[in-house]
Amino acid sequence: MASSSDDTQAHRSTGLSSYVRNEHLEYWFAIPALLILLALVIFPMLWSLWTSFTDLNLSVATRNGAFVGLANYADLLTSERFWTTIGNTAYYVGFGVAIEFTLGFAIALFMANYTRGRVTTVLFTLLLLPMMMAPIVAGLIWRLLFQESFGPINYLLGAVGVGQPPWLSSTAMSLNSVLIADIWQWTPFMILILYTGRLSISEDLYEAARIDGADRWFTFRHVTLPQMKGVIAIAILLRAMDAFKFFDKMFVMTGGGPGTSSELATYYNYLLGFDSFSMGKATAMSWLLLLFAVVLANVFLSVLERGEGGDRVV
């Protein structure tokens, strides 16, 4: 004989509310978040993809958003200014991150091997100060330092008879000047991550290497580097992503000039969107930059994964 509790159980297992409560409850919980994601991220992204195929320009009433196919992409890919800014960005990210990594790694290893206690604390405090500064403030400080007529750097260089480089007014130097400011500010980021990565390596490995008679270079190549590969990949990736997307220091120091000599791709993208208000071209450029960034990040990660033994590093 079936009890009343069995009836209830049977009812629960067949009703809609029961289905919602018991069978796929986790999906129902996810629905609000999913809807918000769709409304605020996915839909605008799809709309921006559509806009990139139109002629929409918010400053001219006649450019209403008519479909123009791949014209915006073609215009950009054949534009000298687009490739100039891509080249500037590649230079800025490539050299900047490479130098920051090299300096940061050297300083991190030095600190890990040769400093202890309060000395480490004081060094860390000093090294982290630039990183704590708002990039726009750092840019303003460096703009004043690089001021050619009365800036302190040129004053000192002039005093020792080295000459007074045109830091910000020369097309050959302006991007490098921004790069110097960037290196000054973000090398501590590399130090911080790589230092903690180095400390996480077991001292037993170094002990074993010493017993086997390995010299410092051998130990570095076969103990330190392989053990830190994952940390290095993360540090470089994070820093490269930041350097790729931020243009605040460039904006403050040179405004992209002289001409377009220090103009970064994201700044040009910003100008297309929020100075020319040419939304078709701006969205097209955003998608091109996204594509470049995704491809480069994947190439970087796959190269790292092909390291010793094919171990995944991240």
Place this chain on the structure above:
Amino acid sequence: MTDTHNQTDGMSRRRFIRGMSAASAAAAAGLSGCIGGGGGGGGGEMSIPDDPDSAVDGTSISLAIDEGHNTNPFQWFSDSIQEDTGVELGEINGFGFNNLYSNLMTEFTSNSGAFDLVSFYPQYLGTFAANGHLQPLDDMMEIEGWNPQFDDLLKPYRDMYTQWGGSTYALPIDGDVLMLVYRRDLFEQHDIEVPETWAEFNEVARYFTEETDDIDHGVATYGKRGNAYGWFLTRFGGLGGVYFDEEMNPQINTEAGRRALESWQETIQYSPDDTASYGYPELRDAFTGGNVAMVIQWTDVPKKAAVSEATRGNWGGAAVPGWEDGRAASSMPVGRVLGVTSGVSDEQKLAAYRFAQTFTLPEYSTHMVSDPGCGEDPFRTSQLSDPEPFTQENPYRDAPEESVAFQDMESAEQYTSAVQATLEQGYPVPYWPGSQDYINALDVEISRFVSGETGVEETLENVESEWESIVEDLGREQQQEYYSNVIEAWQNAGIWE
């Protein structure tokens, strides 16, 4: 002139598309690291109440303006204007000198209603008005006691930089135009005449740079991106240069363009090495700091020079030089006008207009244009015909003794007559919808030229090619119509042949 602005109250398809596109551009831009936001347009009819004075009494308005010394007069006068009109200036939102357009357009297209009153450079007037972002002011100007005294305005500002599509959209507050500012003491000491042609200008620059040790350089020039194009137009306009022909073909790569750049190239030789990085403050300080013998600068610089230790009593002002076989032309980049935004309530529009109208009246604005503590310059006939206020204190300042520009009438008269002469040879900058693109393209290439990256021919070819591409992008026929209508306005203002 065709007024294409679309004044609809509902959410039109275009407005929705604009809003979504601006937002999605920001979203996509965010993916690649770009920043920002944006959205739809606005506009609407407004009704004037029976008693407008009571309607605005106690209303608080917000203002958007380029940050810096030009915000000062709003702080000086706001309490007194509130007493006169009952309108309170609640909030002053400052933006970067070169980012004003981006910020205002972003607010306008998103229809945020964040600002009731906006101060902007007249070159944006066509874009703002034609897209329905500004409220036509004609009806409010008819209200008894609310007249902005347009009869007293200098002609270019009355007939050109305030009008679009046959309506008045703005009230002027700053009559910027480029003029020559020079070291009178050095010129007298070396028995040098004020240059009247660009050839003489370059010769004077060479002399002070190469033949004397009295000063570092003979001249400095604007080179930074943002407004460098104005320094080109000043020479180009004097040679009869025009922007486009009737078919909207660029006329930049012409004899006028070539000669203008060649002359400027010679000037750059006698300028400081870092002149390519000079914007307004650097160029101003090069002169007021006593480092250069002369500059072409905006009309507020003589007032700054008059109170600077290095140049006090030693400066002179004159109209910019011209050409032996042409004329003189003073480019009119920047300047400022006040507009009332269309995306706010009628009460806010009325209050914003009332504040702006009172602000521009001679009772207030004359104390502003004669005060070295701000960048606003004369825009009324009465401000040039009577130089005396330039020697007097601004009673609205907390420290009135700091507000006297010139210590004697002779200096004040020299200043006002130089500004008058300069305005008579004014050369207008484009201000039709989309013209910002032409200006930006010109400005980037001029900046490259000043830095030495490109030569004369390459610069002109690049600008010509960019402009051709922009005309096609924006629509040749529409641009042609805008341009021909704007030329008509320039001719009416007496600054275009």
